[in-house]
Amino acid sequence: MNILSEAAVEKALDKKMNDVSYKMIGQDVSVYYGDKRALYDVNLNVRENTVTALIGPSGCGKSTFLRTLNRMNDTIDGCRVTGRIALDGDDIYDPSIDVVELRARVGMVFQKPNPFPKSIYENVAYGPRIHGLARTRAEMDAIVEKSLQRAGLWNEVKDRLQESGTGLSGGQQQRLCIARAVAVSPEVILMDEPCSALDPIATARVEELIHELRANFTIVIVTHSMQQAARVSQRTAMFHLGQLVEENDTDKIFTNPDDQRTQDYIMGRFG
Amino acid sequence: MSQVTTSPATAAFKASVRPERRDIGLRRRYASERRFRLYGLAAIAFGLLFLFLLLSSVVSKGYTAFLQTKITIPVEFSEQVIDKDGERATDPKVLMTANYPVVARNALAKVLGVDPGDRAAMREVGGMISDSVRVQLRDLVVADPSVIGRTVDVAILAHGNVDSAYKGQIDLGVDEKNRKVSDRQVGWMNQLAETGALAGHFNTGLFTNGASSRPEAAGLGVALVGSLYMMLIVLVLSLPIGVAASIYLEEFAPKNRFTDLIEVNINNLAAVPSIVYGLLGLAVFVNFAGFPRSAALVGGLVLTLMTLPTIIIATRAALKAVPPSIRAAALGLGASNMQTVFHHVLPLAMPGILTGTIIGLAHALGETAPLLLIGMVAFVADVPATPLDPATALPVQIYMWANEAERAFVERTSGAIIVLLIFLILMNVGAILLRRRFERRW
Numbered sequence A: 001m002n003i004l005s006e007a008a009v010e011k012a013l014d015k016k017m018n019d020v021s022y023k024m025i026g027q028d029v030s031v032y033y034g035d036k037r038a039l040y041d042v043n044l045n046v047r048e049n050t051v052t053a054l055i056g057p058s059g060c061g062k063s064t065f066l067r068t069l070n071r072m073n074d075t076i077d078g079c080r081v082t083g084r085i086a087l088d089g090d091d092i093y094d095p096s097i098d099v100v101e102l103r104a105r106v107g108m109v110f111q112k113p114n115p116f117p118k119s120i121y122e123n124v125a126y127g128p129r130i131h132g133l134a135r136t137r138a139e140m141d142a143i144v145e146k147s148l149q150r151a152g153l154w155n156e157v158k159d160r161l162q163e164s165g166t167g168l169s170g171g172q173q174q175r176l177c178i179a180r181a182v183a184v185s186p187e188v189i190l191m192d193e194p195c196s197a198l199d200p201i202a203t204a205r206v207e208e209l210i211h212e213l214r215a216n217f218t219i220v221i222v223t224h225s226m227q228q229a230a231r232v233s234q235r236t237a238m239f240h241l242g243q244l245v246e247e248n249d250t251d252k253i254f255t256n257p258d259d260q261r262t263q264d265y266i267m268g269r270f271g
Numbered sequence B: 001m002s003q004v005t006t007s008p009a010t011a012a013f014k015a016s017v018r019p020e021r022r023d024i025g026l027r028r029r030y031a032s033e034r035r036f037r038l039y040g041l042a043a044i045a046f047g048l049l050f051l052f053l054l055l056s057s058v059v060s061k062g063y064t065a066f067l068q069t070k071i072t073i074p075v076e077f078s079e080q081v082i083d084k085d086g087e088r089a090t091d092p093k094v095l096m097t098a099n100y101p102v103v104a105r106n107a108l109a110k111v112l113g114v115d116p117g118d119r120a121a122m123r124e125v126g127g128m129i130s131d132s133v134r135v136q137l138r139d140l141v142v143a144d145p146s147v148i149g150r151t152v153d154v155a156i157l158a159h160g161n162v163d164s165a166y167k168g169q170i171d172l173g174v175d176e177k178n179r180k181v182s183d184r185q186v187g188w189m190n191q192l193a194e195t196g197a198l199a200g201h202f203n204t205g206l207f208t209n210g211a212s213s214r215p216e217a218a219g220l221g222v223a224l225v226g227s228l229y230m231m232l233i234v235l236v237l238s239l240p241i242g243v244a245a246s247i248y249l250e251e252f253a254p255k256n257r258f259t260d261l262i263e264v265n266i267n268n269l270a271a272v273p274s275i276v277y278g279l280l281g282l283a284v285f286v287n288f289a290g291f292p293r294s295a296a297l298v299g300g301l302v303l304t305l306m307t308l309p310t311i312i313i314a315t316r317a318a319l320k321a322v323p324p325s326i327r328a329a330a331l332g333l334g335a336s337n338m339q340t341v342f343h344h345v346l347p348l349a350m351p352g353i354l355t356g357t358i359i360g361l362a363h364a365l366g367e368t369a370p371l372l373l374i375g376m377v378a379f380v381a382d383v384p385a386t387p388l389d390p391a392t393a394l395p396v397q398i399y400m401w402a403n404e405a406e407r408a409f410v411e412r413t414s415g416a417i418i419v420l421l422i423f424l425i426l427m428n429v430g431a432i433l434l435r436r437r438f439e440r441r442w
């Protein structure tokens, strides 16, 4: 490759960068757990109002990368992140960034439904309350109702808002967790295998929900199910052994991937 | 049903060839499970047996302590005896020092029809009445001097020996010389009991009186108040300090060599014999800080030191037991560390913390050795008004009574043990109720 064509490539890349708007940008992201390196110089950007799926065999670093996006890695002893991650152009690991504010902007839904052992109402109201998003009881009621509606749970729980959130079924609990994340009006929602503990019907509900949420939120979802990635996402990133193998339109990844490893993984040859 | 057995499917099932059954050791497994259950049952039965023995021995010996024999007789407050020179208006001391035992003795002799000139008989009559009558009648007269010259019905405490005899604790079959009550006294006792003058009453004095060398007048009042003060001090100091220390260590402190060292030391402190805490308290609080000896304050501080490691260990265990997913959920929503702890982790850990605290308090309530060292083993007759006044504690009172020789102290020792056990049971019930309350508040 000569110098001229390299410049041309750069230009093309630039153009691409300008065409789409990136909500989050990850540059040379590496993560270490103590001495063990879990991610190797990952360059991955997240597009706005898009569902980006992270796939790859287990242990390849999908969750690790996801956690760097809202600095949940900070809570793990001995975890170290290098590289640059930006939200709307601001480096989120910059000392001037408040992690509490960051997490109010980048919400998270976990693998196992983890509602607080409080009432359904309290579960949803907790985030808005600590961030002071509602001034009156009526405003709070409105936020709770809207969030539960967005999570497709309102009709099922509207008559028992004061009952315990832990008394719901697994699928309802996970949608409650989504409602809880949505209630703080984040810009990005991270989901780490949100359906892995759910039955197929509950999974379908959550996938439907992800579709609807896409209009208002940028979503990054880790999944071990190829079908799920294909169904819910527009962009897919394939990880392998701590490296980003490739990232592209979901259709392209599933029909004509550039990398042999992606091909093998999708065909079920490993993972 | 018969249709089912003849259905073709069943027939086919029967016809199929059975593979040879493997020996997978089922019989052995079930046998060992049965054996294990038997061991468990035996262990529990053994425990229950000892519990029953303990309780039945304590209760059978001690329940009589809650009854006190009293002699209710008309007492003539003769001016002749109390204030024969008529000086009480000018010299109030006269009323304080008057010979009240004689007043009581005369009253009893009159009821029994004993000739006041028979000095030997009169001495035996006096021996039926508790020496505490001096204080009892004095207080009565000082409170209302107008009774002088009148005759009033008074319930006088019977002497400890009469009390024991009336409760059947003295063997009347032995030779008169070798027992504490004479035949004549027993006769009078029966005579008084027949008319209803001598009877058992509920022993309120057991809960209100202080120390006394007369068993019939000795009570747990000082010990109860002393123990109450100490429990309050322990609760007020060790709960907040212990919980705050645990939260800091568990949720905020970095995990490094230094915090490991602290953890090891706290665990060691929990195993330090309590008498060492007594020595520490003596050196630091009494000798160095100059707090008064025998005071409930010092006792409370010593017991606080002793209870802290227990509470810290229980609290840390309770905090550790809160699922990490709850912390992750709160942090993921943008709660600060402190909000996560106080809004979510602490409420979930509360039942465990309270249980640990109450177990620590119960230990402290029953602790004797360190209190002996800081001088709480004193003879304290007056109920302490503040934690700075001399006091004793329930277990110390039990220890002191157990060392007394008189028969009437035996039942009081057991009675005090019953009181202590009731307090412990109440505390544990409180712990269970609190836990229930907090658990329901999901």
Ligand SMILES: Nc1ncnc2c1ncn2[C@@H]1O[C@H](COP(=O)(O)OP(=O)(O)O)[C@@H](O)[C@H]1O
Pocket: A033, A036, A038, A056, A057, A058, A059, A060, A061, A062, A063, A064, A065, A076
């Ligand atoms: N808390 C942790 N401490 C140490 N190593 C970890 C931790 N979390 C993950 N890892 C390691 O990092 C690698 C990537 O893990 P993870 O991101 O959870 O993989 P994935 O989500 O793709 O299955 C794995 O090798 C895993 O063992």
Ligand SMILES: [Mg+2]
Pocket: A062, A063, A064, A192, A222
């Ligand atoms: Mg994972």
